[in-house]
Amino acid sequence: MRLGIFSDVHANIEALSAVMEAYKSVSVDAFYCLGDVVGYGASPNECADIVREVTEATILGNHDAAVAGRMDYSYYYEAARQALDLHASTLSQANIEWLKGLPYKHELNDIGLHLCHGSPLRLQEFEYIFAPEQARECLAMWDELGDITLIGHSHLCKVFELSEDDVDELPSGDFTLEEGKKYIVSVGSVGQPRDYDNRASFTVFDTDERRFEFHRVEYDIESAATKIFQSRLERNFGHRLFIGV
Numbered sequence: 001m002r003l004g005i006f007s008d009v010h011a012n013i014e015a016l017s018a019v020m021e022a023y024k025s026v027s028v029d030a031f032y033c034l035g036d037v038v039g040y041g042a043s044p045n046e047c048a049d050i051v052r053e054v055t056e057a058t059i060l061g062n063h064d065a066a067v068a069g070r071m072d073y074s075y076y077y078e079a080a081r082q083a084l085d086l087h088a089s090t091l092s093q094a095n096i097e098w099l100k101g102l103p104y105k106h107e108l109n110d111i112g113l114h115l116c117h118g119s120p121l122r123l124q125e126f127e128y129i130f131a132p133e134q135a136r137e138c139l140a141m142w143d144e145l146g147d148i149t150l151i152g153h154s155h156l157c158k159v160f161e162l163s164e165d166d167v168d169e170l171p172s173g174d175f176t177l178e179e180g181k182k183y184i185v186s187v188g189s190v191g192q193p194r195d196y197d198n199r200a201s202f203t204v205f206d207t208d209e210r211r212f213e214f215h216r217v218e219y220d221i222e223s224a225a226t227k228i229f230q231s232r233l234e235r236n237f238g239h240r241l242f243i244g245v
Contacts, residue, residue, distance in 0.1 A: 001208065002027055002029050002205070002206050003030050003032060003204065003205045004028035005034065005150050006019060006034070006187065006190050006201070007035060007036065007187050007188070007189060007190065008034075008035070008036045008153070008155055008188075009037045009038075009047045009189075009191045010036055010037075010041045010190075011037070011038050011039060011041030011042060011043050011087065012042075012043065012191030012192065012200075012224050012241075013046040013047055013050075013224070014221070014223050014224040015191045015200040015219045015224065016047050016190055018200055018220075019190050019202045019217060022202065023202065031054045031055045032055055032056055032057055033058040034059045034061070034115055034116070034117055034151060034152035034153075035058065035059040035061025035062075035064055035102070035152055035153075036061030036062065036063045036064060036152060036153070037051050037058065037061070038063050038064055038067050038087045039061075039063030039064075039066075039080070039083055039087065040080075040083055040191070040233070040237045041192070042224070042228045044091055045090065045092055048091065049095070052095070057103070057106045057115070059105065059116055059152075060099070060102035060103060060104055061117045061152065061153070062117065065099075066088075067084050067088045068096060068099035069100070082233070083234065086232055104116060104117070104123040105123055108146075111147075113146055113148055113149075113150070113205065113207070114149040115150050116149065116151055117153050118151060118152075118153040119138065120141065120145065120149050120184075121137055121140070126153060128153055128154050129151060129184060130156070130158070131169070132167045132169050138162065138184060139162065139164070139165070142164055142182070147177060147182055147183070148183040148184075148185060149183070149185070150185050151184065151185070151187070152187055152188075152189070153186070154186050154194070155188065155189035155193055155195070156172075156188060156189075156194060157172040157187065157195060157201060158185065158186035159171070159172055159183065159185050159186075159212075160183065160184045161181050161182075162182040162184065163181060173214060174211065174212065174213045175212055187201065187214075188202075188203070188214070189201055191224075192237075192240070192241065195244060196245060197216060198241060198243060199216035199219070199244075200216065200217050201214070201216055202215050202216075203215065224238070
């Protein structure tokens, strides 16, 4: 089975639509979203509607949690708070209720696949994994980790290979799982990439081949940014889409 896994849509319907179209060419059997469907962008309802419809499971992201009233976001910077407030006021009741019910983690233990938004170590803290040092903290829960744990949150494509006593960062390209190793993989962002590649990021995990694939696709950034410029959102949320940060 081939699973399509994506994350951090951030209310960017142009990027999400391009990703859904691109998935048609890579033979995917089921979809999973790792969270942050909302926040930053101009199309929260449209994105939530699609993700609700297509995914087998969606994980709670920190922006989702904030909009759904499941966490305190008073410490976020002002523009991010304003975006969350705006989304909370414009999302349909059905989408709000959906966000309220999203889990922090989803496990497919029969294939050794775990899904969460940030670090699996303290799920409700939404901690980042940017570097091997942060991935190394997860060695404390070695026995609880899946063969591969997929995360979002950082908006970066990252691969960390774990042995029982060490962590190596691998190039962020396609790879096949090795016996005796475990992996934490950051799948990048659909709607707001931050690796200076402005194309939307999406991934595939082939459960039979035990192979993980990274993919990118161009989308209509001009339209996505214009919607932000014409809204009450911070203009920089639109500008950053063009440069992928």
